Amino acid sequence: MKFGSENKGLTGGTLALYIWQLCALLPLLYVVGCAVQLLDATRGGGFFGWLFGVGVCAMPRAEALALSLAYRLTAHEAVVCLAPALLALIVGLFLVKPLKCGGKTARLTRVAIVALWTVDLLAGLLPLAVNTVFGWEAALPGMAIRLACLALTAADLIADRRTK
Amino acid sequence: MGKARFSVNGVMLVAIVFAALLLFFSLVMVDKADRRVVGEYYPIEGTKLGIRYTTLEPSGLCEGSRNTAVLKVEGTFGHDWGMALEGDALYVNEYTVTDLGITMCKLVRIDLGTYEKTTVLNDALLRGRCASGELVCMEGAFLPVDRPEENPLCRLYRMSEGAFVRERQGTAVLFLDPGTGRVLRRVWDENAYGDDFETRWIDRTMEEAAP
Known part of the structure; x- marks a missing residue:
């Protein structure tokens, strides 16, 4: 993996996109498990319920x-x-x-992505029900994933500045 | 055959199609294949009305006896958790069942003269009347989930309820004026789904239970 807009292939920004796309499948995993009766939708959910929350x-x-x-x-x-899975596919x-x-084009796309993730992470720090309803056990990994996406995309922008 | 290129978009597409097929067969086809017949009728004391729940005809509030019932208000109503008659109005729970069997409730008021139905409270389960006559409801109740605060789907549902306020632990117990449906008091209960709910909230007056 390389960083910077001039690299074509797996860069920080594309890896961040892939991570976000795959996380969009986590809620679907739990719902399908409940639908085929491997999991009980009326119970706490266990590991797959935690994955749902992380997703x-x-x-x-x-x-x-x-x-x-x-x-x-x-x-x-x-x-x-x-x-969300369909949205992730379409965005991807x-x-x-x-x-x-x-x-x-790549540089501007990354700037937009970094700006959106930054605003989102700041909103995620507010102590509101929308951020805390899944509890710390899911909220912390979820925030770590969003932070990783921001960091990977930002690394591309930083690499761009260095090569200029 | 040429080299296959790994693509996350391809993986997403395969996963979505596979999931959609599984969901279709397990939720839609199994439901259609279910040939169980349910036909229940619960008369409401003191009236000529009853609640009908059946898979053969529309369910709802009916007038008449079991065999001569005429549907007046359509809906999936429940009397087992709580129901209250107040003059010419009937307060009863109306249920919506999701794909995976979680039941969401709302409190509705049916005018027994005009058979007009109005929603008093969304996401609330009527438990009955307390000793002083006020209606007692649980806010944010899901059935048959015992601990909705831990259930991931209930948590997703609650995320948009008061999303911009600080979250509280437990369930809100509401006391409502039966004449107007107005919330008179709201008390937080961390053990609202316990077996002693009636002892703590229904068997006491509002002043005793929520001073």
């Missing part, structure tokens, strides 16, 4: 809140948990090329 906490706060609102309105876990399809193509 939701790893999402940007706006996305997590939208997911919760969608669940509240539709009462369909299956649809609600497929939505659109973002991979700008991140890998190099040059000014």
Whole structure:
């Protein structure tokens, strides 16, 4: 893995995107487990329930809140948990090329991503129900994942400045 | 065959399609194949009404006896956790069941003259009347989940409820004026799902239970 917009291939920014995409599958894993009756939806959830929490906490706060609102309105876990995975796939399809193509496009894409993750992380520090409802056991790993995504993307920008 | 390129987007696509198929077969097809017939009728004392719950016809509030019931208000209502008659109004729980079997509740008021249904409280479970006559509800209740504060799906649901306030531990017990449906008192209870709920909240007056 290399850092910097001029590198085409696996960079910090693309790795951050992949991490975020794979975390979007964690809530789906729990819902599918409950649907096929390997897990009991009315119980605490155990390890897979914790993974569900980590997956939701790893999402940007706006996305997590939208997911919760969608669940509240539709009462369909299956649809609600497929939505973040679909969103991650669509964003991945659109973002991979700008991140890998190099040059000014990649640089601007990274700046936008870093700005959004920074705002999201600051919002995630507020002691509100939207940030603490899953408890510290899921909120801390989720925040660590978001911080890692920010750090990886920021590393590309720093590498760009050094090469200029 | 050429070299296959590893792609996270490809993995995502395969996972989503696989999950969607599994969900479709386990939730939709199994549900359609379920041929159990349920037909229950619960008369409401002091009235000519009853609550019908059936898989054959629409469920709801009916007028008449079990065999001659005429549907007046459609909905999945429950009388077992709590129901209250106040003059010409019936306060009862209305349930929504999710794909995975978690039941969400809301408190509704049905005018027995016009059969108009209004929502008094979303996300609340009526438990009955306390000794002084006020309605007692649990806020944020999910059935048959015993500890919704630990359940991941309940936590996801609660995330958007008061999302911008500090979260409290436990469940809020509400006392409502039966005439207007207005919340008179809200008390936090860390053991609201315990077996002694009735002893602590229903068998006492509002002043004794929530001074």
